[in-house]
Amino acid sequence: MSTPAVHIENARVFLGGREILRNINWQVAQGDRCFILGANGAGKTTLVKLLMGYAWPLYGAKIQTLGETFGHVNLVEHRKRIAWVSPFMHQWLGDRSWTGREIVLSGLDGTIGLFRDTTPEEEALALRHMQALRAEHLADRTVVTMSSGEQVKILIARALMTSPELMILDEPSVYLDIAGREYLLRTIADFAATRPDLTIIFITQRIEDILPEFTTGLILKSGEIAASGSRETVLTEENLRHAFDLDIRLIKTDTGRLWTVID
Ligand SMILES: Nc1ncnc2c1ncn2[C@@H]1O[C@H](COP(=O)(O)OP(=O)(O)OP(=O)(O)O)[C@@H](O)[C@H]1O
Numbered sequence: 001m002s003t004p005a006v007h008i009e010n011a012r013v014f015l016g017g018r019e020i021l022r023n024i025n026w027q028v029a030q031g032d033r034c035f036i037l038g039a040n041g042a043g044k045t046t047l048v049k050l051l052m053g054y055a056w057p058l059y060g061a062k063i064q065t066l067g068e069t070f071g072h073v074n075l076v077e078h079r080k081r082i083a084w085v086s087p088f089m090h091q092w093l094g095d096r097s098w099t100g101r102e103i104v105l106s107g108l109d110g111t112i113g114l115f116r117d118t119t120p121e122e123e124a125l126a127l128r129h130m131q132a133l134r135a136e137h138l139a140d141r142t143v144v145t146m147s148s149g150e151q152v153k154i155l156i157a158r159a160l161m162t163s164p165e166l167m168i169l170d171e172p173s174v175y176l177d178i179a180g181r182e183y184l185l186r187t188i189a190d191f192a193a194t195r196p197d198l199t200i201i202f203i204t205q206r207i208e209d210i211l212p213e214f215t216t217g218l219i220l221k222s223g224e225i226a227a228s229g230s231r232e233t234v235l236t237e238e239n240l241r242h243a244f245d246l247d248i249r250l251i252k253t254d255t256g257r258l259w260t261v262i263d
Helices: 044-052 075-081 087-092 100-109 120-132 148-160 178-194 237-244
Strands: 006-015 018-028 033-038 062-065 082-085 166-170 199-204 216-221 224-230 248-252 258-262
Touching: 006 044, 018 044, 018 224, 033 044, 044 062, 044 082, 044 166, 044 199, 075 082, 082 148, 087 148, 100 120, 100 148, 120 148, 148 166, 148 178, 178 199, 216 237, 224 237, 237 248
Parallel strands: 033 199, 033 216, 082 166, 166 199
Antiparallel strands: 006 018, 006 062, 216 224, 248 258
């Protein structure tokens, strides 16, 4: 069996004196398309921070990503193999009127904004990633004038510049209206089909965001894993009622996508 993309054993995380995550034992295989679902405050972002080495577990835990064990790896270098894309990153854009092209290219330097001249090869690579995400028309637009969905696509293209092996999409559709969300989700799924080697973790609070392409998943509730495994075993009415404390019914469309009805 190949090395899992994510392997966590017995993780427990305290922040500000509060226990935020407990009993976390979780694996994601390489190339998996895995969703993380949970209500506000369930611990989704803290789990991502744990994967990125921005939050640390109590002694006794084991955290591995892409085969490297935390505590025995240079995290600054290791993080270059992992892309964390969050729409909240737009807050880091600052005052400069960066174009889509400049933001995408800056992924090469780990900055948000470009501070050097680029080579024709780098320009061609940036264009290829924007094309794969159907975002090439945004190359010369300033990012601050783009819609939230367009900004997310530029951030995904930026993340791809260093050829990550693991991509974490942290609530990418959170600011989008219905049409924008549908378009972005389809774009991500289509893009994922072109990169079977890339492990993708997709965080969301909304069941309908989880397209059938996401075949494994995890539900967090109050800092604990409430369910994990295949899409079918995780996305059940019973699990969702428990996770969200709501009387949720699921309706499945012909495409296999699930929509919630609250009675
Ligand atoms: N630095 C911190 N100090 C203290 N508590 C924190 C800190 N960061 C997060 N928390 C708390 O940990 C809990 C989990 O937060 P987290 O951001 O991981 O949840 P989430 O599932 O991502 O939520 P959301 O869907 O609202 O983004 C929350 O109760 C939050 O208030």
